Amino acid sequence: MTAILKNFIGGEWVDGSGVTRNINPSNTNDLVGEYAKADKAQTEKAIAAAKAAFPAWAQSTPQVRYDALNKISTEILARKEELGKLLAREEGKTLPEGIGEVARAGQIFAFFAGEALRLIGEKGASVRPGIDVELTREPVGVVGMITPWNFPIAIPAWKIAPALCYGNTVVFKPAELVPGSGHALAEIITRSGIPAGVFNLVVGSGSVVGQTLLEHPDVAAISFTGSVQTGRKIAQACVLSNPMKKFQLEMGGKNPLVVLDDADLKTAVEVAVNGAYFSTGQRCTASSRLIVTEGIHDRFVAAVAERLNSLSVDDALKAGVHIGPVVDQSQLDQDLRYIKIGQDEGAKLAFGGELLKRENPGHYLQPALFTEANNNMRIAREEIFGPVAAVIRAKNYEEALAISNDTEFGLASGICTSSLKYASHYKRNSESGMVMVNLPTAGVDYHVPFGGRKGSSYGAREQGSYAREFYTTVKTAYTYPG
Ligand SMILES: NC(=O)C1=CN([C@@H]2O[C@H](COP(=O)(O)OP(=O)(O)OC[C@H]3O[C@@H](n4cnc5c(N)ncnc54)[C@H](OP(=O)(O)O)[C@@H]3O)[C@@H](O)[C@H]2O)C=CC1
């Protein structure tokens, strides 16, 4: 029997009013851990603690914030193998992917440690004589963070690190499905020397903990990553709350990868397979639409199928595994539902899509490749969020670009080509927030902005120094020295 891991509220580890069980998707007999589940009253306590801690933290020096963030980074990086194993065990990413995600979280904290020292204001002259104008950035206040299950440490890191860096206080609600990495991160943060109340962890459901954060007048801002459906609810709640809350939403994608006749076939296949299927396709940046021109189409499809056939789908912790399990039964049901929808719509299932049996009971799905799909099919329009991609044939670059942009989403996009002309044109005309040339649509850097357009994102960009737009508010001060 392992102990129930507690929530962290106002500088203390506290019991919850229920328990969340964290199950390993590679082996559903394996209980990763049990976590105290917070209720509305405890969430309100966390908000009150964050509110009380805000004035002092907002006034803390850049050195204090640098030291805390740097300490967090150092511990995360020192423990990346152990934490990566926990992540792979609870979410189903492969071990190298899990370790990579943990390292990314450590690097994000290091980046924002430095960023704390770089935040300086601007001074200028007024249009009126004898008056000075100063622009400074101030923290926003208590920030509520609602995060998804697919990046259980990197996404919390890229919200919590900038929030603390710029002087905000935090109430963090990880996805209930994968509380382990969030809990481990919280433990590390509590050892960083930040004062009580500056950071609070409340594990619990979206409908209770999440909703309380949305409704509470003392929460100044909400940073959310997850589904479009929940994102819309969050937007409405933030606008209706009094006072209105600042919010940023990172939601779904239906990311296109264009493959042109002049692409290097080997590169295109690796880019497509990595972008569409690695991390079990459970990335908002995954390439779920492969838009391929006539001249390379058949060779590309055959080579992708051959590559998929060579991949090992198995327990995320086993050495040599390329693709781990789907995160849970409900996501697996969704993936299977869409595979059936694709077949019913007339697309051809050219590879995979079968449930797989492995040594332990887990949610194993063979990566699925559809061909003969068109862009009006539901499998080409709706986010599936699993190891499923559809190849759409295009006559030429112009048609490929039009199909690529014909979507309600606009997170990431990519093109494989050896033509500078088409690469440059695509970078300029692709309606997405992040565009890749001869690189997978998924798997981005941590020091530059992350975010999309259209239905994928709302509000200020995350990551890099652009994160300050969300986590600070600008003050314009006028002085007449007399
Ligand atoms: N863009 C992305 O990165 C992601 C997209 N998705 C998409 O969403 C689909 C469903 O995944 P799911 O996990 O259900 O996504 P959700 O959008 O439901 O969950 C994301 C986060 O929002 C919380 N939440 C849910 N409902 C509310 C609410 N009413 N108020 C406040 N917070 C809430 C969840 O809490 P709880 O702990 O209760 O789940 C979780 O922490 C996937 O199949 C995929 O298509 C999912 C994850 C990430």
Ligand SMILES: O=C(O)CCC(=O)C(=O)O
């Ligand atoms: O592709 C990446 O590196 C990040 C993807 C992501 O943030 C997501 O899937 O939510």
